Amino acid sequence: MRLINPNQPYAWGSVTAIPGLLGMPVTSQPVAESWMGAHPSAPSRVATGDGEVGLDALIADDADVVLGADVVARFGPALPYLLKLLAAEGPLSLQVHPQLEQARKGHAAEEAAGVPVDAPHRNYRDTNHKPELVFALTPFEAICGFRAPRRAAEILAGLDAPLAQRLYRVLAADPTSEGIRAVFTQLLEPAARPTPAEVLEVAQACAARLADGSTSPRADRIVISLAEAYPGDPGVVTSLLLNPVTLQPGDAMFIPAGGVHAYLRGFAVEVMASSDNVLRAGLTPKHIDVEELLRSIDYVAAPPIRIAPEVLHGSTRVFYAPVDDFELSVTEIADDARHPVPGRGPRILLCLEGELDFSWGGDDGPATLTLRRGQSAFAPASDGPLTVRGNGTVVQADVP
Numbered sequence: 001m002r003l004i005n006p007n008q009p010y011a012w013g014s015v016t017a018i019p020g021l022l023g024m025p026v027t028s029q030p031v032a033e034s035w036m037g038a039h040p041s042a043p044s045r046v047a048t049g050d051g052e053v054g055l056d057a058l059i060a061d062d063a064d065v066v067l068g069a070d071v072v073a074r075f076g077p078a079l080p081y082l083l084k085l086l087a088a089e090g091p092l093s094l095q096v097h098p099q100l101e102q103a104r105k106g107h108a109a110e111e112a113a114g115v116p117v118d119a120p121h122r123n124y125r126d127t128n129h130k131p132e133l134v135f136a137l138t139p140f141e142a143i144c145g146f147r148a149p150r151r152a153a154e155i156l157a158g159l160d161a162p163l164a165q166r167l168y169r170v171l172a173a174d175p176t177s178e179g180i181r182a183v184f185t186q187l188l189e190p191a192a193r194p195t196p197a198e199v200l201e202v203a204q205a206c207a208a209r210l211a212d213g214s215t216s217p218r219a220d221r222i223v224i225s226l227a228e229a230y231p232g233d234p235g236v237v238t239s240l241l242l243n244p245v246t247l248q249p250g251d252a253m254f255i256p257a258g259g260v261h262a263y264l265r266g267f268a269v270e271v272m273a274s275s276d277n278v279l280r281a282g283l284t285p286k287h288i289d290v291e292e293l294l295r296s297i298d299y300v301a302a303p304p305i306r307i308a309p310e311v312l313h314g315s316t317r318v319f320y321a322p323v324d325d326f327e328l329s330v331t332e333i334a335d336d337a338r339h340p341v342p343g344r345g346p347r348i349l350l351c352l353e354g355e356l357d358f359s360w361g362g363d364d365g366p367a368t369l370t371l372r373r374g375q376s377a378f379a380p381a382s383d384g385p386l387t388v389r390g391n392g393t394v395v396q397a398d399v400p
Contacts, residue, residue: 001046002369003055003348003376008033008042011285017087017138017267021352022374030089036348036376036397037082041118041125041276046378055079055378059346068345068381071399074324081326083348083397084270086134091226092263093284094235096296097130099257103277106292121287125276129257132272133307133321133328135395136247137352140266143222143242144304145259149175152183152241155216161205163198163237177299184241184299187234188281188290196232203227203236218244222264226283235262235282245304252319252328254305258298269350271397273325315339320400327400332393341386343398347379354392360384 007018013032019025022034035042038056045052056078059066063077071080098106106124115122134140146152153171156164167186171179186192206220214220219240226236242260247253247268255261262283279293280286309317309330316331316339333339333356341349341358349358351371359368360383369377371394379386388394 001048001058001378001380003036003378004045004047004052005034005036005376006042006044007031008035012088012090012092014087014089014267017089018085021085032087034085035082036084036350037274038079039082039126039274039276044376044378065382066346066380071345071381075399078274079346080274080324080399081348081397082272082274083350083395084272085268085350086263086270087267088263088265090265091229091283093278093280093286093288094238094260094262094282096260096279096281096293097132097255097257097275098124098277098279098296100129102296103127103129103275106277123277123279123287123289123292126274128273128275128277130273130275130277131255131257131321131323131325132270133252133254133319133326134247134263135252135269135271135319135328135330136249136266137269138249138267140247140251140268141264142245142247142253142261142266142304143239143264144245144253144255144261145243146177146180146184146241146299146301147243148301149177149179152180155219155240158209158215159202159205160208161198161201163194164202164205164240167237177301180241180301181299184238184297185294187238188294190290193234194237199232199234199236200227202240225264230283233282238282243304247306250330252307252309254307254321256298256305256322258296260293260297269328269352269395271321271326271328273323312342313340316342318342324400326397329396329398330393331388331396333388334391336389338387338389341388341394341396343386343396345381345399347386347396347398348376349379349386350376350395352393352395354390356388356390356392356394359387359389 010032013030018031043056156168210220
């Protein structure tokens with residue numbers, strides 16, 4: 001079933017990337033995300049013979065057929081993942097996604113307090129965790145997870161700014177995850193956070209070091225860029241504690257729940273557990289809740305989790321994330337043969353390039369559907385295995 005998907009006009013989005021892929025008119029309004037799924041905040045609609053219906057409503061009408069009994073048994077009568085296009089022209093917020101139990105407790109508390117689910121200051125819009133995998137379509141820049149404490153201390157030590165030197169002394173005295181926790185908390189907690197002037201001094205010190213031949217040019221450039229976008233925001237300085245990462249087209253990275261991160265620039269496909277729970281602490285005009293974010297973070301130093309794909313049938317790369325909610329596959333074909341599309345259960349397909357014909361058995365006999373660049377479709381579990389023929393590239397989200 002073809003999908004009609006809602007777009008999100010967040011200020012950090014690109015005016016060209018998503019419209020260019022989807023064949024939409026380019027206007028002055030940014031298009032930051034396009035959602036493909038059944039999350040109640042913005043469900044996709046499916047085109048049926050009787051008109052359009054929300055994907056969430058289609059699932060609610062007959063979950064066992066649409067999702068499959070196995071998926072319903074594991075996740076309940078709801079699609080467990082959300083697929084997105086994400087186009088960042090500027091940096092996203094410094095953020096963390098909650099663990100499952102925290103999301104359930106936080107949602108229950110806000111419900112009991114009578115906070116409207118669409119209130120700007122709401123933290124937990126649903127009861128789910130939100131691990132996510134990002135697959136780069138263009139070079140994609142991010143900061144993700146904490147650096148090794150000693151490396152973070154080295155970067156701070158070389159900056160001629162009082163705030164940087166104060167943070168350096170804390171880390172030098174305790175180069176562990178507890179030292180990182182102390183420094184990160186000092187930067188963000190309202191009672192201890194630095195002034196805008198102190199943040200500016202760190203940005204100026206990074207610019208001076210970069211001009212003098214920096215030993216940490218990437219870290220300095222990120223600080224300078226963030227300071228231009230969010231002058232005086234302490235989140236600018238927290239970037240020195242985090243790992244910079246660049247994904248090239250075709251690369252994928254996994255962000256676990258509890259992993260602090262900020263996307264900086266680029267165009268990508270994202271797949272995540274079906275959730276809209278985001279805890280923010282800076283680099284955004286949106287609601288921030290530093291206390292809740294600080295309770296949610298894993299402070300152990302770890303490099304970005306790059307996911308290497310497994311190649312199936314010679315034409316499909318499958319990115320297996322270490323969660324039960326989703327997996328992502330990318331199938332590229334350029335011949336006249338018919339190829340199997342791995343995966344099972346409820347699947348969402350997005351054509352990135354070319355024109356592709358999908359075939360399946362279905363309950364009513366063999367059927368086909370053609371997708372062209374930018375078009376997407378939902379395949380219910382009852383459709384069974386899919387095959388594809390044509391010339392192009394398709395990404396598919398499904399349940400492991």
